[in-house]
Amino acid sequence: MLTEEEKNAGLEGRIVPINIEEQMKSAYIDYSMSVIVSRALPDVRDGMKPVHRRILYDMSAELNLYSDKPTRKSARIVGDVLGKFHPHGDSSVYEAMVRMAQDWSLRYPLVDGQGNFGSMDGDSPAAMRYTEARMKKITDEVMADIDKETIDWTLNFDDTIPEPTVLPTKIPLLLVNGASGIAVGMATNMAPHNLGEVVDACCAYVENPEIECEELLKYVKGPDFPTGGIIYGYDGVREALLTGRGRVMMRARTEIEHTASGRECIVITEIPYMVNKAEMIKKIADMINEKKIEGISYINDESDRNGMRIIVILKQDARASVVLNTLFKNTPLQTSFAVNNIALVNGRPMMLNLRDLVRHFVEHRHDVIVRRTRFDLRKAEERLHIVLGLLIAQDNIDEIVRIIRSSQTPDAARQSMMERFDLSDLQAAAIIEMRLRALTGLERGKLEAERDELNRQIDYFRRVLESRDLQMQIIRDELLEVKEKYGDDRRTEIVYASEEFNPEDFYADDDMVITISHMGYIKRTPLAEYRTQNRGGVGAKGSATRDEDFIEHIYVATMHNTILFFTEKGRCYWLKVYDIPEGARSSKGRAIQNVIQIEPDDKVRAYLNVRRLDDADYVANNYIILCTKDGTIKKTRLEAYSRPRQNGVNAIVIREGDQLIEASLTSGKAEVMIAAREGKAIRFNESTVRPIGRVGAGVRGISLDEGDEVVGMICVEPASGQDVLVLSENGYGKRTDLSEYRVTNRGGKGVKTINVTEKTGKLISIQAVTDENDLMIINRSGLTIRTAVSQIRLAGRATQGVRIINLRDGDQIASVMAVPAADEVLPEAETGAEQASEPQTGTPDETPSGRE
CATH class of the missing domain: 3.30.1360.40 (Gyrase A; domain 2)
Structure with a gap:
């Protein structure tokens, strides 16, 4: 409502009260549409935003800067565009023109720049007063036929000069050069493509307008970037071409x-x-x-x-x-291009797939061809009309001259000729303007030839206008001509591979030693850091642990392996080796609770190396055998463990007072041996153990005396050539041929495998080995030794064996593992190991041949 002061001031009737909310909505919608239609989005027909269209039109029609003309200062071009068509900042025009001249920005540059137009390093172009430009030769095809009424026109910002609403381009610019722009509430990001491929797709559409988008993929393989590179993976490309949206992965x-x-x-x-x-x-x-x-x-x-x-x-x-x-x-070096094919179709933004883009361009070309043909037909008919009048004048030249000489004014002469020879006003005017040389016989021949040619052209133009097939044939022929002139080879290679990163690509498949300490610290160390010593050495420092901690488990795996961790509570966890933290041989490692989600009061007791969890045949025909401290064993198909879960799964039901100590991967035909601390071992065939599911407690593997417990289990495959190696806690060990252990029924007490005495100590480990193995031994003080298995002689089942490692007073062996043999044996002096003071046991022939 107006106040009394406003009414008295005469404002009543001039101020209209409005709702501010409605006004803001209306104003913002108007602004949004202005940005969308007049600034940020390209037209689907010529692939141009208004600024680019205005630059090219000004360069061609206003400044005559075609490819065969000299260059002109960029400042002159920018100023002309600003003054006539684009009333915005000069930087917006100059930057748009510069980009059209950069061969790393546009697949087919439209402007021929002379001077510093920037670089791929992000260097700015020189100021517009220093550079010059003109149109590229390919741009001549973009502007072709613009003067033949092929497009619609509108007045510029001040209604003084007409400007084109679209260009009659022969080249599908939106596809071959792409586009990018941010409007209000939407954006476009279109990839460039190869001209030859796009032309082939357009021709295929011309020949079969019902062609499916899927079939067009045979012609347009994918984006073709001006900087080349590699498109890594085809799924994103295919999605982008079929739907208009997709993510294309690019690689250097x-x-x-x-x-x-x-x-x-x-x-x-x-x-x-x-x-x-x-x-x-x-x-x-x-x-x-x-x-x-x-x-x-x-x-x-x-x-x-x-x-x-x-x-x-x-x-x-x-x-x-x-x-x-x-x-x-x-x-x-690898980045993605998010394709978002939004362009203006009849002034409205639309999402477009490959077929839509091709269809709209072909329809635009069809409209241009029809309008051009109508224009040419009209001009030919007008010219034929004039030529026919000139020929009439040639036939009656004497009378024409008489009429002209006898007339007082040109208008009177024209009127007389029109009445005498039944001529039109145009024909009579042309005769009056005719030069005397047209009276020669040669000129008459030219007029007759021109008449015949015009008749042929008119007949052709009429046939074109009557036949859509002929119109489409013209479109196809002109496209193929463009391809012949400007087509080139594809720059960007398409690699048909997965777009997803495979974590294994970032790690070489090297051998790693995985160590787990008694207090639950884990790390991986390259196997090459451990060197072989001669039998009987004291060993090199292996890991920095706290006084009360020591290395309890040592395993060997490759970086790409999947490790199955089994805990003493019977849980199973999955982990890739490359996900285990790396540490030097002397480092402590990381608490295993920080690597896998293990319970605080649980400990890892066994592991398995598995590569092919995704191989259905492999997981269906291999088994995992678990063994507990009280002699229970359980057999389960590997398939039950082929779907990793972050929180782990139950592998075996553990009774109170028992714990899991070992796990082995088998083929179903292995010989199983279980060894007890008091020196006994049992051998039976794996086939006697029936496979059961993960939810189950297992069956009896070995019967133990009171106070005894299982220290290990091995599964020896047929024809593996493996021997049985046992080691006691005081450093004595031996190899025994598997055949010395008779096959018995599962659940028996077993037979003696080592002569346990006060000197040897209790049995601590059983391993399946060959001469190709080394033995890695870590004791409770943290010292480690690596020795060749071939240095340990074969001995009988009931003997005490030879000294493998010398132990300091009070020290004992903590863990033993058979690993692949090293390529070389380093002298003890090079490893920093202390020389053993105790005399070596065994005979001279125990030194392996071929080792130094």
């Missing part, structure tokens, strides 16, 4: 070379689209300095005018494939 093109010193180096020759090369190199260098990427010693940009070349020199022990995959994961 790399090669592995060697430096003069023999080091491996990664050479990068192409990078993903829209990646800033300088920033990419800086990011890699920063990650190297921050130790986030290991294995790289040096990176340098050696790019020049001949092409891109970025050198990444690796450290001596680094693997190029591992480093490269790490770079792909953590740097812009």
Whole structure:
């Protein structure tokens, strides 16, 4: 309501009260539509936003900067566009023109720039007063026939100059050059494609308008980026082409070379689209300095005018494939392009798939062809009308001259001729304007030839307008002509692989020693860090543990293995070896509760190396045999453990006072041996144990005397050639042929496997070994020794064996593991081991042949 003062001031009737909420809604919608239609989104027909369309139109029609004309200052072009068509900032026009000249931004640049137009390193172009530009030759095809009434026009911002609403392009620019823009409430991000492939798709649509989008994928393989590179994985490409939305994974093109010193180096020759090369190199260098990427010693940009070349020199022990995959994961060497095909269709934004884009372009070309033909037909008919009048004048030249000479004015002469020869006003005017040379016989012949040619053209144009098939044939022929002129080979290679990172790609499949301490600390260490010593050595320092802690388990696996951890409570957990924290041989490791979700009062007691949990045949035909301290065993198919769960699963029911001590992977035909602490062992065939599910307690494997307990179980496969190796807690051990242990029924007491005395101590370990194995032994004080199994002689089942490791007073063996033999044996002096003071047992022939 108006106040009395406002009414008295004469404002009544001039101020209209409105709802502020409704006004804000209306104003914002108007602004949104202006941004969407007039600024941010391209037109589906010519692939242009208004600024690009205005730049090209001004360069062609207003400034005549075609490809065969000299260049002009960019400032002149920008100023002309601003003054006539685009009343916005000069930087917006200049930046748009610059991008159309950059061959790393557009697959087919439309502007021919002279001077500094920026670089892939993100360098800014020179100021517009320093650079010059003109149209590229391909742009001539974009502007072709614009003067033949092929498109609609509108007035510019001040209603003084007409400007085109769309360009009559012969080239499907939206597909071949792509587009990107952020509007209000929507955005577009369209990938560039290869001109030849797009033309083939358009021709296929012309020949069969009912063609499915799926069939067009035979022609358009996928995006073709101006910077080349590799598209990694096809699923995203396919989704983008079929639906209009998808994520395309792009990778740099790399090669592995060697430096003069023999080091491996990664050479990068192409990078993903829209990646800033300088920033990419800086990011890699920063990650190297921050130790986030290991294995790289040096990176340098050696790019020049001949092409891109970025050198990444690796450290001596680094693997190029591992480093490269790490770079792909953590740097812009691999990045994604989120396709979002939104364009204006009849002024409305729409999501478009490949077929939609092709269809709208072909329909636009069809409209241009029809309108161009109508224009050409009209012009031909108008010219024929004039030529026929000139021929009439040729036939009656004497009378024409007389009429002209006898007339007082040109209008009178024209009127007289029109009445005398039944001519139109246009024909009479043309005759009056005719030069005297047209009276020659040669000129008459030209007029007759022109008449015949015009008749042929008119007949052709009429046939074109009457036949849609002929119109489509013209579209096809012109497209193929464009492909012939400007088509080129695909730059971006498509690799049909998974878009997802495979974590195994980042780790070489090296052998690792996995150690677990008594107090539950775990780590992995490269097996190469452990060197072989001669039998009887005291050993090298293996791990830094607290006084009351010691290494209890030592296992060997490769980086890509899946490890199944079995705890003494009968739970099973899954973990990839590369997920186990790495530590040096002397480091403590990490608490296992921080690696797998194990209960605080539980401990890992056994493990299994498994590679192929996803192989149905493999998991169905292999078994896991579990053994507990009181002699219970359980057999279950591996298939029951083929679906990892983060929180683990129950593997066996453990009775009170019992605990799981061992797990083995078998084929179903193995010989099972269970050894007890008092020196007895039982052997029976695995087939006597029926497989049951995970939920179950198992059956009796060995009967124990009171106070005795199981120390280990081995499963020996047929024809494996393995012997039985046993070791006592005071360092005595021996190898025995498996055949010395007779096969008995499951559940018996077994037979003597080592002569347990006060000197040897109780039995602590049983292992299945061959001459190809080394024995790794860790005692409670943390010392470790690695010795060749072949140095341990075969002995009878009931003997006490030979001394394997010398122990200090009060020390005992904590854990034993058979590992693959090392390639070399280092003298004890090189390992830092102390020389044993106690005389060696055994005979001279126990030293293996072929070892130094």
